[in-house]
Amino acid sequence: MTDSFGRELDYLRISLTDRCNLRCSYCMPAEGVKNIPHCEILTLEENARIARVMASLGVKKIRLTGGEPLIRKNVVRLIEMINDTDGIDEICLTTNGLLLSGNAAALRKAGLSRVNISLDTLDEAVFRRITRSEEQLDRVLDGIAAAVEENIATSINCVPMAGVNDSELDRIALFSEKAPVDVRFIELMPIGRGRTHKGISSAEVLKKLEERFGKAELLPNDGHSPAMYYCFGGFVGRTGFISPMSHKFCDSCNRLRLTSDGFLKLCLQYPQGIDLKSPLRNGCTDRELADIISEAVKMKPREHSFCDTDMTDKRKMVQIGG
Numbered sequence: 001m002t003d004s005f006g007r008e009l010d011y012l013r014i015s016l017t018d019r020c021n022l023r024c025s026y027c028m029p030a031e032g033v034k035n036i037p038h039c040e041i042l043t044l045e046e047n048a049r050i051a052r053v054m055a056s057l058g059v060k061k062i063r064l065t066g067g068e069p070l071i072r073k074n075v076v077r078l079i080e081m082i083n084d085t086d087g088i089d090e091i092c093l094t095t096n097g098l099l100l101s102g103n104a105a106a107l108r109k110a111g112l113s114r115v116n117i118s119l120d121t122l123d124e125a126v127f128r129r130i131t132r133s134e135e136q137l138d139r140v141l142d143g144i145a146a147a148v149e150e151n152i153a154t155s156i157n158c159v160p161m162a163g164v165n166d167s168e169l170d171r172i173a174l175f176s177e178k179a180p181v182d183v184r185f186i187e188l189m190p191i192g193r194g195r196t197h198k199g200i201s202s203a204e205v206l207k208k209l210e211e212r213f214g215k216a217e218l219l220p221n222d223g224h225s226p227a228m229y230y231c232f233g234g235f236v237g238r239t240g241f242i243s244p245m246s247h248k249f250c251d252s253c254n255r256l257r258l259t260s261d262g263f264l265k266l267c268l269q270y271p272q273g274i275d276l277k278s279p280l281r282n283g284c285t286d287r288e289l290a291d292i293i294s295e296a297v298k299m300k301p302r303e304h305s306f307c308d309t310d311m312t313d314k315r316k317m318v319q320i321g322g
């Protein structure tokens with residue numbers, strides 16, 4: 001499936017829920033968001049069907065996200081269903097890690113290829129401040145340990161923010177010193193509550209890390225991810241930078257996003273897209289669903305333009321899935 005700019009779309013991010021067990025200050029408002037009624041949220045079978053139709057159109061990689069995807073019951077079953085789908089090579093999960101340690105083995109067995117775990121701080125008090133919760137940071141750290149233990153390819157995602165976690169970035173980068181884990185620093189995007197924080201550019205973070213660990217070697221692009229990867233001397237894992245603000249990667253964008261209520265979003269920033277839930281629930285065939293999707297992707301915008309705030313989707317990141 002290609003869009004009108006010749007980009008091949010082979011990656012679908014499925015948000016399983018707009019609910020979360022944390023309330024990160026850069027992702028959602030303190031009062032939370034108005035939750036989508038349960039009956040409007042796609043069932044796991046509906047998600048699996050969309051994954052199957054997407055696979056028939058050339059999607060090879062699926063990422064489950066949220067809200068917090070692991071609060072959805074039977075995620076393991078969904079991964080099994082997607083894993084049984086012809087054409088899907090990779091099933092990934094983005095999670096805050098709180099519920100990972102007890103589930104890592106079952107997720108791997110079901111077919112999970114990779115997990116990205118969000119970790120913005122190693123300081124318990126800062127964790128509580130960012131996440132506006134009383135949860136224990138240790139549960140996230142246990143989740144990371146469990147994923148590594150289960151040999152699931154593991155990345156840690158950190159969003160650097162001025163005055164919040166800027167003094168800890170080197171300590172977070174150290175996760176890839178001894179373990180085969182990629183630590184990726186993601187530039188804060190001015191979507192929803194992201195606008196209320198001040199991000200730090202990838203160049204600044206790299207500079208800080210090089211001051212501490214010495215010159216990093218830039219690794220060849222693996223072609224699968226928008227991240228630029230580096231290796232610090234003696235580190236087992238890689239250090240990555242995802243830079244949507246300072247280095248747009250829209251030219252090679254291969255992504256589509258499905259919200260938890262079945263809206264196919266064509267670009268992270270803009271609201272354009274199409275409702276798939278109604279045709280799905282009105283009895284359309286797989287062929288009809290495939291035609292709706294193929295037609296919709298022609299509207300995929302060329303690129304984001306975050307200064308264009310009026311045109312930005314009003315959904316918060318927790319409702320989109322990152």
Ligand code: SAM
Binds near residue numbers: 027066068191193320
């Ligand atoms: N709850 C899961 C988690 O935290 O990993 C999955 C959903 S969360 C919306 C997905 C990713 O989006 C997280 O890594 C989070 O740090 C990131 N994120 C949220 N708001 C962001 C923003 N304004 N800019 C950049 N990344 C953001």
Ligand code: SF4
Binds near residue numbers: 068
């Ligand atoms: Fe929840 Fe993830 Fe957003 Fe934090 S970043 S509030 S864990 S969805």
